[in-house]
Amino acid sequence: MSELTIAQAVNHALRAEMFRDDRIVVLGDEVGALGGLFGVTEGLLEEFGDRRVIDTLAAEGGLVGTAVGLALYGLRPVAEIQFADFVWSGFEQLVSEMATLRYRSAGQYTCPVVLRVPYGAGVGGGMYQSQSPEAHFCQIPGITVVAPADGTDAAGLLRSALRGEDPVVFMEPKRLYREGRASMSDEVVPLGSARVRREGADVTLVTYGSTVPVTLEAAQLASARGIQADVLDLRTLVPFDIAALLRSIAKTGRAVLVSEAPRSGGYVAELAATLAERGIMHLEAPVERVTGFDTPVPYAHEDKYLPDVGRITAAIERVANF
Amino acid sequence: MGRQPLSLLSADPESAESAKVHLDDEQLRALYETLTLTRVVDDTCARLHRDGRVGFFVPSLPAAASSAAAAIALDDDDWLFPSFRDAAAYLARGGRIDDFVAQLLAAAGDPLKGRQLPGHGSLPAGKFVAPSGAAGTQIQHAAGVALAMQLRGEAQVALAIFGPSAVVQGAFHTGLNAAVQHQAPAIFLCRTSGAEAPPIAQRGVGYGLETELVDGTDCLAVANAVAVARTRAVAGGGPTLIEAVAGAAELEQDAAGRLRGFVEHRGLWDAEREEAFVRRCLDRVLDALEAVENAGPMGPESLLDDVWAEQPWMLEEQAARLKEGDDV
Incomplete structure (x- = not known):
């Protein structure tokens, strides 16, 4: 059987879950007849009809707020934000409503919305189709934030998200949409568990989503130079797998954190703080970050903006040789 | 537009009878009782506020007429998304005085565990959803719930109540657009000046x-408008926007009085009932206050609960630390 790309794996999991649970509805701008801008919802309208696959207007506040209403009523909405960059107009609904309903009603109401958010640079999208806003999501209590890096994890994590009771921001690394990896499976990947992508005793590389492949490539290169890296793919950013992080740092004592989001106030700073608080007795070198720059994402020279093998390998060597 | 706001109740109760009134006698009595109860609750809250025992209080009385009328004109299974001025709707949908007062004072029995500002009640049994502090977001939720009802083929409606400040928010635009796009059974009730x-x-x-x-x-007039909108929405005729003009303060003050003239004319109410009912309301509110005082304030034990379905490790750790702090 041919391998599934991330886009196909998400489509496959969505379809399977929709058969399994008739409360699941898919909504978003052009998710119906078009099948989504990236083809992730292709064929779902034909399969399930317009009562379960709903084209909405291109207004994210309306989209997220509608999803909140559907979830309040007892449905399981999966809302597609076409690009993460468009989520800002839906942020009030996300922060003030979707995330708080359980807490502010003391558990009387829940809001199990899955918000699919294609994110990241590297597709020539310029500054409004390339952002990585995970730090913003991760500052919102009540939201689970997921960022898979391959089709198997994307499908498995989506299953968990759809079977859970909480709102999930499901960040899809769009420049990997066409990458193959997954085979058809019913695997359910639990939220909050990291995956060790490579084992090594010299340095810990922590990353997630879109920067997993480039980090693995750098680890390969470092290996050829005699540095063996432990590569941790977080998969879930909130709550992240702290046990896996501390287990790895106890082994290596050195860490490089990789993310394509802007550096300052970025999500990986939380990991660095955790290492400083809980891993200090193991640390033998400063924790390094390899990230995007503190700029909007540029149209030209995206390759300079994005963490590449050279920058990651240089950081690995600095940390390993400290 | 040049239209005058439609009015049914005037000094002469006969004039309202000549129009079709969509509420039955039981609903009319419940409506009048809700207004009376709301006034007693409001007076008590205002006193507590003056005494400094409640830090935040938004009077609900100026909105009570439209709030109670809308709540009572709905079916029990219809959903209501209130503003923060809708104590009357809360009470009309079956909210308990004890819960209201406990929530007001963040007392031990508060069903919302001290999380929400005073007057921001929630009532799942009454399909009454706790308001947030964001202006107008509930407009979109009503559109969403209405869409869900439509998708599921349920003959129910969702109603959102809001004020003019919500109209300039994005949710008014997106909410109305979405409801119209799907011809969803939503009713938008805007209270204006x-x-x-x-x-x-x-x-x-x-x-x-x-x-x-x-x-x-x-x-x-409000109840009729909601009832007509409801019938249309359930029949697939789409959403309705109702503007309820609150107007001059003295008219607000007189809202209950005008209704009383009508229910008395119908033989549903009289001076004796009035006296007994007001006394019972006062007793209930005072009893609730006493119960809340006896129960004491809400403890911090549940401060970190209900954020996620299950407490993730961060909150487990923070809860443990919070508990240690208590022991010091």
């Missing part, structure tokens, strides 16, 4: 909704 230009009802026309302009201090 009548001074907004252009009038709010007029804006509904631009979105392609049915619109109604009613006197917001006239319970029967």
Whole structure:
């Protein structure tokens, strides 16, 4: 059987879950007849009809707020934000409503919305189709934030998200949409568990989503130079797998954190703080970050903006040789 | 537009009888009782506020007529998304005084565990969803719930109540657009001062909704508008925007009085009932206050609960630390 790309794996999991649970509805701008801008919802309208696959207007506040209403009523909405960059107009609904309903009603109401958010640079999208806003999501209590890096994890994590009771921001690394990896499976990947992508005793590389492949490539290169890296793919950013992080740092004592989001106030700073608080007795070198720059994402020279093998390998060597 | 807000209740109760009143006798009595109870609750809250025992208090009385009328004109299974001025709707949908007072004072028995500002009640049994502090977001939720009802083929409606400040928010635009796009069974009830230009009802026309302009201090006019909108929505006729003009303060003050004239005319109420009912309301509120005082304030034990379905490790750790702090 041919391998599934991330886009196909998400489509496959969505379809399977929709058969399994008739409360699941898919909504978003052009998710119906078009099948989504990236083809992730292709064929779902034909399969399930317009009562379960709903084209909405291109207004994210309306989209997220509608999803909140559907979830309040007892449905399981999966809302597609076409690009993460468009989520800002839906942020009030996300922060003030979707995330708080359980807490502010003391558990009387829940809001199990899955918000699919294609994110990241590297597709020539310029500054409004390339952002990585995970730090913003991760500052919102009540939201689970997921960022898979391959089709198997994307499908498995989506299953968990759809079977859970909480709102999930499901960040899809769009420049990997066409990458193959997954085979058809019913695997359910639990939220909050990291995956060790490579084992090594010299340095810990922590990353997630879109920067997993480039980090693995750098680890390969470092290996050829005699540095063996432990590569941790977080998969879930909130709550992240702290046990896996501390287990790895106890082994290596050195860490490089990789993310394509802007550096300052970025999500990986939380990991660095955790290492400083809980891993200090193991640390033998400063924790390094390899990230995007503190700029909007540029149209030209995206390759300079994005963490590449050279920058990651240089950081690995600095940390390993400290 | 040049329309005058529709009014049914005047000094002469006969004039309202000549119009079709959509509430039955039981609903009419419940409506009048809700207004009376709301006044007693409001007076008590205002006193507590003056005494410094409640830090935040938004009077609900100026909105009580439209709030109670809308709540009572709905079916039990319809959903209501209130503003933060809708204590009357909370009480009309079956909210308990004890819970209301406990929530007001963040007392031990508060069903919302001290999380929400005073007056921001929640009532799942009454399909009454806790309001947030964001202006107008509930407009979109009503559209969403209405869409869900439509998708599921349920003959119910969702109603959102809001004020003129919500109209300038994005959710008014996206909510009305979405409801019209799907012809969802939603009712949008906007309380205004009548001074907004252009009038709010007029804006509904631009979105392609049915619109109604009613006197917001006239319970029967509001209830009728909601009932008509409800019938249309359930029949697949789409959403309605109702502008309820609150108008002058003295009209607000008189809203209950105008309704009383009508229910008395119908033989549903009299001076004796009035006296007994007001006394019972006062007793209930005072009993609730006493119960809350005996129960004491809400403890911090549940401060970190209900954020996620299951407490993730961060909150487990923070809860443990919070507990240690208590022991010091």
